[in-house]
Amino acid sequence: xxDTVNGAAFxxxxxxxxxxxxxxxxAKNIVHSAFWVLEASIAVAGLFFLLRADYVALVQILVYAVxxxxxxxxxxxxxxxxxxxxxxxxxxxxxxxxxxxxxCAVMFVALRDYHPVATQSAxxxxxxxxxFGRLLFAADGWALPFEIxxxxxxxxxxxAVWWTKDGGDE
Amino acid sequence: MRFGIxxxxxxxxxxxxxxxxxxxxxxxxxxxxxxxxxxxxxxxINLVAFARFVTPMTMDGVxxxxxxMVVSAAEVGLGLGLVIAIYRSLxxxxxxxxxxxxx
Numbered sequence: 001x002x003d004t005v006n007g008a009a010f011x012x013x014x015x016x017x018x019x020x021x022x023x024x025x026x027a028k029n030i031v032h033s034a035f036w037v038l039e040a041s042i043a044v045a046g047l048f049f050l051l052r053a054d055y056v057a058l059v060q061i062l063v064y065a066v067x068x069x070x071x072x073x074x075x076x077x078x079x080x081x082x083x084x085x086x087x088x089x090x091x092x093x094x095x096x097x098x099x100x101x102x103x104c105a106v107m108f109v110a111l112r113d114y115h116p117v118a119t120q121s122a123x124x125x126x127x128x129x130x131x132f133g134r135l136l137f138a139a140d141g142w143a144l145p146f147e148i149x150x151x152x153x154x155x156x157x158x159x160a161v162w163w164t165k166d167g168g169d170e
Numbered sequence: 171m172r173f174g175i176x177x178x179x180x181x182x183x184x185x186x187x188x189x190x191x192x193x194x195x196x197x198x199x200x201x202x203x204x205x206x207x208x209x210x211x212x213x214x215i216n217l218v219a220f221a222r223f224v225t226p227m228t229m230d231g232v233x234x235x236x237x238x239m240v241v242s243a244a245e246v247g248l249g250l251g252l253v254i255a256i257y258r259s260l261x262x263x264x265x266x267x268x269x270x271x272x273x
Contacts, residue, residue, distance in 0.1 A: 003223055007171030014181045021188040021208050030198050037204045040185075044211045047178075051222045056214070056235050063239055068207060068246050075250040076200055079263040088198055096194035100187045107183035116175055116220070120227040135229055142233050149240040156244030160251035 003118065005050050013050060016043035030086045034072045041065045055132045178219035185212035199256075199263045203249045210242040 020040025027033045041064035048057035080086050136142050185208055192205030214235045221231025257263045 003226070004172035004174055005222075007173045007177075010173050010177060014177070017181065017211075018184055018188070021185055021192075024201070024204055024208065025188060025192050030200055033201050033204055037207060040208065041211060044215060047181075047215060048218055051178075051218050053218045053222065053232050053235075056218055056232055056239075059236060059239055060211075060214070063243050064207065064211065068243065071246060071250050072200060072204065075253050078254055079200070079257045088201075091195070091197070093191075093195035096191050099194060100191035103190055104183055104187035107187070108180065111176065111179050111183065114176075114179070116224050118224055118226065120225050132229065132232065136233065145233075145237060149237055152244050153240060156248050160247045163248070163251040163255040 009050050010047070013043050013046045016040070017047070026090060028087050028090055030076055030080070030088065031073070034069065034076060037072075038065055038069045041069075055129050175219050175223040178215055182212040182215040182219070185209075185215070197265050199253045199265055200250075202265060203246060203253070206249075207242065207246060210238060210245075214238055 017040050020036045020038075020043060023036035024033045024040070027036055041060060045057045045060040045065065048054075048060055076086065136146060189205045189208030189212060192208065193202055196202045196205060217231040217235040217238065219231070221229050221235070225231065253263050256268060260267050
């Protein structure tokens with residue numbers, strides 16, 4: 001018996017995700033776009049809770065729904081001086097639409113006959129945070145990628161500060 | 171009503187396509203970065219769904235999703251830093267105004 005999740009909860013969260021994404025596309029105001037993406041990321045966090053991936057769900061809320069949203073709102077505040085600057089015409093791009101719809105169609109055709117089966121016992125899925133941490137720092141685990149990830153974050157932080165500081169040496 | 175992995179993969183495909191459309195069509199750089207974020211979230215949904223339904227013991231996809239989040243957080247931080255730096259020199263953050271390669 002393959003593992004399953006609650007279908008009704010999935011449908012609600014999926015509708016929230018897709019609705020937030022479409023809201024981001026059709027919103028005329030950039031600030032509204034940012035808040036639609038915030039809504040979509042909270043719905044994605046809900047999907048992670050539905051999949052019982054608690055740690056990823058919490059990180060999703062912390063990183064996407066809080067940190068990235070604050071960054072976005074701050075950059076909108078800095079780069080747009082008047083409220084009118086945030087309003088954009090809703091220009092439709094046919095080429096982009098063709099590429100996106102084509103990609104979606106290809107994915108659906110590919111997914112129609114794709115039914116992955118579990119290679120490991122499904123009853124063992126206990127994604128509590130303690131299990132996650134044990135697997136992360138196991139002897140043959142993910143400790144080295146974890147350290148490299150911290151290096152990437154440090155370099156990105158230093159780079160972002162370098163770029164945005166007042167350029168006196170250009 | 172119970173769902174397996176397939177609805178998650180379809181939802182991720184739809185989300186990714188919407189993000190792709192936004193990344194190709196938006197002219198405000200902040201909206202472009204928001205579209206990239208949507209695409210990253212779609213990928214994360216796939217990874218976590220695979221972890222839950224295919225390799226529940228080792229949780230490989232969960233770790234991949236966490237590292238994807240690290241990279242996309244770094245990308246958003248750098249991207250917004252770049253937006254502000256370009257705004258400083260061009261007084262505009264539109265993609266269409268970024269047509270000069272000289273430094």
